[in-house]
Amino acid sequence: xxxxxxxxxxxxxxxxxxxxxxxxxxxxxxxxxxxxxxxxxxxxxxxxxxxxxxxxxxxxxxxxxxxxxxxxxxxxxxxxxxxxxxxxxxxxxxxxxxxxxxxxxxxxxxxxxxxxxxxxxxxxxxxxxxxxxxxxxxxxxxxxxxxxxxxxxxxxxxxxxxxxxxxxxxxxxxxxxxxxxxxxxxxxxxxxxxxxxxxxxxxxxxxxxxxxxxxxxxxxxxxxxxxxxxxxxxxxxxxxxxxxxxxxxxxxxxxxxxxxxxxxxxxxxxxxxxxxxxxxxxxxxxxxxxxxxxxxxxxxx
Amino acid sequence: xxxxxxxxxxxxxxxxxxxxxxxxxxxxxxxxxxxxxxxxxxxxxxxxxxxxxxxxxxxxxxxxxxxxxxxxxxxxxxxxxxxxxxxxxxxxxxxxxxxxxxxxxxxxxxxxxxxxxxxxxxxxxxxxxxxxxxxxxxxxxxxxxxxxxxxxxxxxxxxxxxxxxxxxxxxxxxxxxxxxxxxxxxxxxxxxxxxxxxxxxxxxxxxxxxxxxxxxxxxxxxxxxxxxxxxxxxxxxxxxxxxxxxxxxxxxxxxxxxxxxxxxxxxxxxxxxxxxxxxxxxxxxxxxxxxxxxxxxxxxxxxxxxxxxxxxxxxxxxxxxxxxxxxxxxxxxxxxxxxxxxxxxxxxxxxxxxxxxxxxxxxxxxxxxxxxxxxxxxxxxxxxxxxxxxxxxxxxxxxxxxxxxxxxxxxxxxxxxxxxxxxxxxxxxxxxxxxxxxxxxxxxxxxxxxxxxxxxxxxxxxxxxxxxxxxxxxxxxxxxxxxxxxxxxxxxxxxxxxxxxxxxxxxxxxxxxxxxxxxxxxxxxxxxxxxxxxxxxxxxxxxxxxxxxxxxxxxxxxxxxxxxxxxxxxxxxxxxxxxxxxxxxxxxxxxxxxxxxxxxxxxxxxxxxxxxxxxxxxxxxxxxxxxxx
Numbered sequence: 028x029x030x031x032x033x034x035x036x037x038x039x040x041x042x043x044x045x046x047x048x049x050x051x052x053x054x055x056x057x058x059x060x061x062x063x064x065x066x067x068x069x070x071x072x073x074x075x076x077x078x079x080x081x082x083x084x085x086x087x088x089x090x091x092x093x094x095x096x097x098x099x100x101x102x103x104x105x106x107x108x109x110x111x112x113x114x115x116x117x118x119x120x121x122x123x124x125x126x127x128x129x130x131x132x133x134x135x136x137x138x139x140x141x142x143x144x145x146x147x148x149x150x151x152x153x154x155x156x157x158x159x160x161x162x163x164x165x166x167x168x169x170x171x172x173x174x175x176x177x178x179x180x181x182x183x184x185x186x187x188x189x190x191x192x193x194x195x196x197x198x199x200x201x202x203x204x205x206x207x208x209x210x211x212x213x214x215x216x217x218x219x220x221x222x223x224x225x226x227x228x229x230x231x232x233x234x235x236x237x238x239x240x241x242x243x244x245x246x247x248x249x250x251x252x253x254x255x256x257x258x259x260x261x262x263x264x265x266x267x268x269x270x271x272x273x274x275x276x277x278x279x280x281x282x283x284x285x286x287x288x289x290x291x292x293x294x295x296x297x298x299x300x301x302x303x304x305x306x307x308x309x310x311x312x313x314x315x316x317x318x319x320x321x322x323x324x325x326x327x328x
Numbered sequence: 329x330x331x332x333x334x335x336x337x338x339x340x341x342x343x344x345x346x347x348x349x350x351x352x353x354x355x356x357x358x359x360x361x362x363x364x365x366x367x368x369x370x371x372x373x374x375x376x377x378x379x380x381x382x383x384x385x386x387x388x389x390x391x392x393x394x395x396x397x398x399x400x401x402x403x404x405x406x407x408x409x410x411x412x413x414x415x416x417x418x419x420x421x422x423x424x425x426x427x428x429x430x431x432x433x434x435x436x437x438x439x440x441x442x443x444x445x446x447x448x449x450x451x452x453x454x455x456x457x458x459x460x461x462x463x464x465x466x467x468x469x470x471x472x473x474x475x476x477x478x479x480x481x482x483x484x485x486x487x488x489x490x491x492x493x494x495x496x497x498x499x500x501x502x503x504x505x506x507x508x509x510x511x512x513x514x515x516x517x518x519x520x521x522x523x524x525x526x527x528x529x530x531x532x533x534x535x536x537x538x539x540x541x542x543x544x545x546x547x548x549x550x551x552x553x554x555x556x557x558x559x560x561x562x563x564x565x566x567x568x569x570x571x572x573x574x575x576x577x578x579x580x581x582x583x584x585x586x587x588x589x590x591x592x593x594x595x596x597x598x599x600x601x602x603x604x605x606x607x608x609x610x611x612x613x614x615x616x617x618x619x620x621x622x623x624x625x626x627x628x629x630x631x632x633x634x635x636x637x638x639x640x641x642x643x644x645x646x647x648x649x650x651x652x653x654x655x656x657x658x659x660x661x662x663x664x665x666x667x668x669x670x671x672x673x674x675x676x677x678x679x680x681x682x683x684x685x686x687x688x689x690x691x692x693x694x695x696x697x698x699x700x701x702x703x704x705x706x707x708x709x710x711x712x713x714x715x716x717x718x719x720x721x722x723x724x725x726x727x728x729x730x731x732x733x734x735x736x737x738x739x740x741x742x743x744x745x746x747x748x749x750x751x752x753x754x755x756x757x758x759x760x761x762x763x764x765x766x767x768x769x770x771x772x773x774x775x776x777x778x779x780x781x782x783x784x785x786x787x788x789x790x791x792x793x794x795x796x797x798x799x800x801x802x803x804x805x806x807x808x809x810x811x812x813x814x815x816x817x818x819x820x821x822x823x824x825x826x827x828x829x830x831x832x833x834x835x836x837x838x839x840x841x842x843x844x845x846x847x848x849x850x851x852x853x854x855x856x857x858x859x860x861x862x863x864x865x866x867x868x869x870x871x872x873x874x875x876x877x878x879x880x881x882x883x884x885x886x887x888x889x890x891x892x893x894x895x896x897x898x899x900x901x902x903x904x905x906x907x908x909x910x911x912x913x914x915x916x917x918x919x920x921x922x923x924x925x926x927x928x929x930x931x932x933x934x935x936x937x938x939x940x941x942x943x944x945x946x947x948x949x950x951x952x953x954x955x956x957x
Contacts, residue, residue, distance in 0.1 A: 031560075032629050034352035034433040043631035044590045047575040051644055051685070076588075076631070078619035080580035163424050170423040189421075190752040191447060191668050193454040195590070196682050196743045200750035214435055216426045222347055296340040 035223050039072065042211040044195060045174060046076035046158070049209050050083050052199035053156040056209075057114070059145070060086040062098045063275045064231050065160035065212060067105075068220055071229050072211060073158075074109060085112035087148055087157075091140040092117055093128055093277035095253050101232045116148035128279040129257070136280075146182050149206065156199075156207045164216040174213045180204040221295045235294060237271040237286040248282030273298070350428070353556060356437040356452045356485070358476035359462030364493045368462065368531035369425055369438055370403020372553070375538045376427045422452045431557040446479060446701060446715040447668045450755055453483040454741070457561040460489045460552070465498045465528070469511050475701045477512075481519035482664060482717070482757065484737050487559055488516070490526040491552060495544065496533050502546040518704075520734065527552050565628035569653035570594030570602065571731070571739050573684030574646045578633060586617055586633040587642050589685070592738035594650060595627040596634070603651040604642055605729030610651055611636040645686030647729040647739065655739060658761035659727040660693070665744070666717050669753035673712035673744075676843040678877040679753065681724065683742040689725040689880065690744070691847070696720060710840045712754075721762065733757035748872055780860035784818045788857045790882060791954055793866040794875060794929065795892030796921045797907055798899035800938035800946075804892065805866040808947050812862060815955070820856050822849060822865045837918040843874055850878035857886055862954075870920045872927040888954050891932035896921050898939045 032040070049056050058073060060066050073082040088102060106113035121139040128136045149157060163169045173189050175197045190198050201207060212220070224231060242249040243263050250257070251272075252265055257279060259265070270283035271294070288297045335343045359365040391402040425436040437452030439445070453459065459480040463473055480488065490512055498504045509526040516524050527536055528547055535541035536551045550558070571592040578586035596602070596613060603610045616623040617633040626632045634648070642648070649655055667673050673692060681690040698709040699717045712718045733740030744754035781788050791808070793801040802823055809821045828835070832848055835841040846869050853863045869875050879887045899921070900908040911919035918924045934953060936946045 031351050032627075033348060034350045034428075035348065037352045037629060040590060040629055040631040044575070047588055047631070048685075051576050075619045077576075077578060078633070079584060079586075079617070080578045164426045170425065171421050191422075191451040191755070193451050193743055193752075193755045194737070194741045195455075196684075196741065198682065198743060198745050198750065198752045200680070200745055202750060214424065214426070216428070216433075218428065219433070222344065225344055226348055292340040292344060295344065296336055299336045 035219065035226060038212075038215055038219060039075070039223070041195070041214065042069075042072045043076040045197070045209060045211040046073055046082070048197055048199065049156050049158065049207075050077070053207070055152070055154050056084040056156040056158065057087050057149075057152065057154040058082070058084055058158040059160070060088050060102065060113070061160060061275075062088065062094070062102045062232060063160070064220055064224060064235060065162065067229050067231050068212060068215070068223055069158065069160045070105065070109070070111075071227060081110060084158075085114050087114040087116060087152075087154075089141060089144045089148055090115050090117045091136075091144065091277050092122060093140070093256075093279060095232075095234055095251070095275060095278045095281075097234050098232055098275060101230075105230070114148070114152065116144060116151065118144035118147055127256070128277055133280050136277075140277075149182070154206065155201060156209055158209050158211060160212055161210045162215050162217070162220075163213050172210065172213065174210055175199065176208040176210065177201070178206050178208060182206070184208075217298070218295075221291070221298060225291050225295065232275060234272045234275060237269050237289050237293075239267050240270050240283070241265050242268050242270055242283055249285070250281075251278050251283055253278040346430070350431065350433060352433045352435070353458065353559070353561065354435045354437070354456045355458040355460060355556065356439065356449070356456040356480070357460045357462065358439065358449060358480065359493075360472055363462040363464050364531045365438070365462050367403045368460075368491065368493065368529075368537070369436055371531050371534060371537055372434075372436070373425065373427050374403065375534065375553075376429050422448050429553065429557060434556065445475075446666060446717065449476065449479045450483055450666045450668075453480055453485055454755070456483075456485060457564070458487045458489065458556065458559060459485045460491050463490060463492050463508060463512070465492050465494045465504055465508065468508050469515065471702050473512070474515060474704065477516060477519060478701055478704055481521060482666075484520075484733060484757070486520070486522040486564070487561065488521050488524045489552065489555060490524055492526060492528050493531055495528045495535060495541075496530040500528075500535075500541070500543040502544070505547070525549065525555060527555065565593045565736075565738070566595060568593035568628070568736055570596055570600070570648070570650040571655065571736065572596070572634075572648045573686070573739070574642055574644055574648060575685050577643060584635070585639075586635050587648070588631070588633045589648070590631045591626055591628050592684070593628045593736055595625055597625045598622075601651050602634075602636075602648045603654060604640070605647045605649045605655045606657050606727065607641075607646075609640050609642075611638040611640050613637075645684070647684060649729065655729040655731045656761035657727045657729050659724045660721065660762040661730065662696075662719065662721050662759040662762060663742070663756040664699075664717060664733075664759065665692070665712065665720050665754050665756045667712040667714055667754050669746070669751055670714050671746070671753065672714075672839070673718070673754060674840050674843045675710070675720070676840070676847045677871075677873050678747060678880065680745040680747055681722070681742050681756075682745065683728060683730060684739060686728055687745075688728065689747075691723050693721045693723045710838070719759070722756075730758050730761065732760050746873075747876060777858040777860065780858070784860045786817050786860070786862060787886070787955075788860050788862060789886040789888060789954055790853045790857060790863045790865055790878070791888050791890060791950060792869070792875065792878065793864070793890045793892055794869045794932075795894065796896060796899045796926060797868055797919075798902045798904055799892040799894035800936075800943070801866040801868075801892050803943055804936070804938070804946050804950070805864045807943050808950055809864050811947050811951060812864075812955070815951075817862050817955070818860065819862045819864060822853060822863060822867075824867045827867075837924070842870065846871075846874035846878065850874075850881050853878065854881045857882060868920050868926070870924065870926045872929065875929065888933040888950075889929050890934045890936060890950060891929045892938060893928070893935050894938045 118140055126136055126139045161169060173192050177190055178184060241252045243252055243265055249270055268285055269287050271286045272281060272283055286297055288294045357365050357369060423438045425438055427434050437456055439448040439452040461476055492505055492508050505528045528544055529536045529552055535543055538551060538553045540551055572589045574587050574589050576588040578588055598613050598615055600613050601610055602613060614635045614637045616626050675692045675695050678689050678691050680687055695709055696719045697706040700707050731739040740758040742756045743752050746753050793805055795801050805821055809819050812819045827849060832845050835845050853865055856863045903909060910916040911922040920926050934949055
């Protein structure tokens with residue numbers, strides 16, 4: 028009698044279900060907003076879940092102070108346009124110690140500015156549930172992550188002590204001080220995300236589109252010269268290249284790819300014809316084998 | 329990745345348009361380590377071009393370093409997610425894999441074939457509509473094939489692919505394939521599958537996985553991928569009666585009251601009658617609201633918001649249903665339970681049950697029998713251990729609206745949650761509602777508990793003394809009762825030993841019996857409180873869960889937990905009944921404090937250490953707390 032639902036509508040319905048379940052069962056949820064394409068999809072799903080009401084939770088951005096400038100502009104635009112409460116948290120201790128990705132290495136920097144910053148932000152507002160935009164297809168250790176990922180009082184993730192998830196019945200009970208990270212787009216792949224952005228015409232940060240930008244080649248990656256805090260090493264030269272970003276994070280750790288894809292279909296076309304996977308552009312995964320798993324245990328998303 | 333690369337290259341817009349119509353299928357793969365399950369999934373990912381070059385490079389390196397294919401590509405390594413497992417070469421959990429072809433997106437639940445198989449398989453199967461059961465062509469139908477099939481059937485999967493793998497190792501012979509297929513079909517008759525499709529494959533060589541095999545011209549059926557791309561599973565929930573558990577009530581302003589939820593089964597249109605199962609209130613659907621535009625109809629799987637024509641009271645936990653085909657409302661039912669935790673299921677203990685969007689207290693009132701997953705035979709049992717399956721009767725704190733699981737997976741399923749640790753300890757599938765619940769109506773007496781208490785001019789309550797044997801509970805209890813009598817109070821003393829001589833003389837000291845012991849005492853104490861009495865209960869009551877259960881029977885102001893926390897050495901030194909001596913010498917098994925645990929109260933109303941506090945003083949402390957309260 029009816030047509031079967033398309034894969035995107037099934038994924039969408041599942042995500043909406045998860046958003047509502049958290050809103051109903053937790054006292055103080057928050058949505059972590061990382062400004063990237065996955066966050067843009069999350070934002071759209073949250074709006075859909077509660078329409079015509081506003082989503083009953085704020086957005087929180089953990090600002091490492093090293094994000095691309097265009098990301099910050101986009102973030103403020105989105106919050107204003109949709110009337111979200113936006114909380115921005117920065118690890119001030121890290122800032123006063125002068126922790127930066129150039130001198131301290133990606134591992135230490137990520138630990139202090141991202142992982143610690145995140146824990147501080149969650150503790151500060153006593154959030155008991157935090158939505159994140161992680162997907163299971165991103166990395167091997169995430170394939171076994173639950174949608175409702177249980178965290179101890181120290182925000183730790185214990186891969187051996189997770190709750191089984193059956194049907195769409197999520198166990199949302201936690202004790203005082205414990206919390207849950209919730210990943211509503213767990214079952215989406217990178218291709219699903221792009222197709223959905225296309226289908227729904229969802230706004231994304233312009234850095235995803237190719238444009239002539241000033242870049243420096245360093246450690247085999249093209250790094251955008253986003254501000255004057257980046258000092259050139261000997262022999263390095265600033266070049267103007269048509270580049271875009273496949274993932275967004277801190278500019279000194281995020282490699283650009285050379286591209287001419289300036290529209291959404293062209294981006295998808297390029298992605299489908301390309302030969303390297305998405306996280307390749309991120310420095311933190313290459314540090315050591317199983318590095319994502321270690322970071323997760325310590326409280327990184 | 330390069331599916332449909334020509335179209336992607338030449339006309340990306342046409343490609344995107346065609347992708348928007350794509351469907352989705354969730355399936356589970358079952359088989360043991362040696363059946364080539366990981367190789368099959370790796371092959372599906374590989375053949376559908378879901379492996380990137382950097383992943384391939386990592387795979388080649390890993391294959392040389394820790395692979396089991398003597399240096400050749402080991403597809404299994406693509407799938408092992410966690411470092412611990414990679415090193416030990418085991419998979420300990422359910423992992424989800426994603427791949428997609430031009431026709432469908434697939435989500436594969438990949439579960440291990442050995443350790444924790446029951447828990448993990450049931451978890452993975454709960455969201456799947458198709459199961460791929462792998463058989464090694466050399467070995468045929470094994471015990472574990474039967475076990476996997478039983479679990480798949482238990483969880484309500486109706487479509488099964490019997491992937492008879494490693495055909496290359498039996499010279500691709502048709503006779504071997506048919507023999508295995510026939511043997512399996514004979515066995516599977518007892519299970520509730522609607523379809524079993526046998527496909528001869530070689531995951532390693534790629535025969536009949538994506539493309540038809542040249543080596544098996546005698547096989548004319550679909551390849552595995554052809555089957556997965558075309559099998560129709562969507563009807564199953566859409567054609568059933570309408571059900572929607574209410575998740576969230578949306579009230580952005582006084583003019584809008586929307587009921588949000590995911591349609592569990594059936595379909596709905598504006599103007600349709602719906603009933604709130606349980607309360608029996610009916611109304612008509614006014615609008616189906618989604619962002620963008622209202623819908624003409626909604627169907628199973630969609631997350632929607634409904635508005636009603638009448639102002640009716642609906643809240644989270646209610647089940648909106650088709651009035652022509654209503655669910656069962658009951659507070660007792662029979663269910664299959666799969667136990668998922670190291671701590672065993674104890675009948676009589678109170679757990680939380682989550683079904684749809686409602687969570688409430690439940691007790692397993694009896695374990696009728698266990699099911700041995702290897703023999704499929706019934707076995708007697710008093711508890712369920714991790715990975716065991718039992719058929720149980722359950723009693724809920726109040727009625728809920730449910731359907732039998734075989735009729736509706738969404739409204740007939742539940743999880744069980746431990747009330748103290750909040751761990752997910754069990755998964756359940758409802759067989760049927762028990763009629764006894766609906767036929768016994770609560771008798772409303774003309775004289776209320778309040779009236780009875782008023783006549784006695786007292787505030788009835790339970791004073792619950794817990795602690796080790798020999799800690800001084802009974803001594804305090806007896807002195808307390810005497811003191812209360814002098815004050816003109818009406819009391820009743822319930823003492824461990826005395827109760828065990830009468831009401832509970834059929835119970836021993838195992839975990840199961842201890843739980844039942846306290847459950848009965850709790851119910852008796854509650855009746856006495858309703859009668860207007862001050863009940864003094866002195867029981868070791870070693871488990872927190874049961875003390876919490878008794879607390880749950882009563883109001884906050886009528887339950888006082890007194891922890892008599894005299895140290896173990898002191899209790900043992902006193903040893904008035906000589907029990908510690910016996911326990912130490914091994915003559916008395918399951919003795920609290922020696923060979924059986926005591927779980928301390930977290931927030932007792934009082935702590936009394938009788939090695940420091942005298943009986944009179946203890947009595948004063950308790951009367952101050954409970955009577956002058």
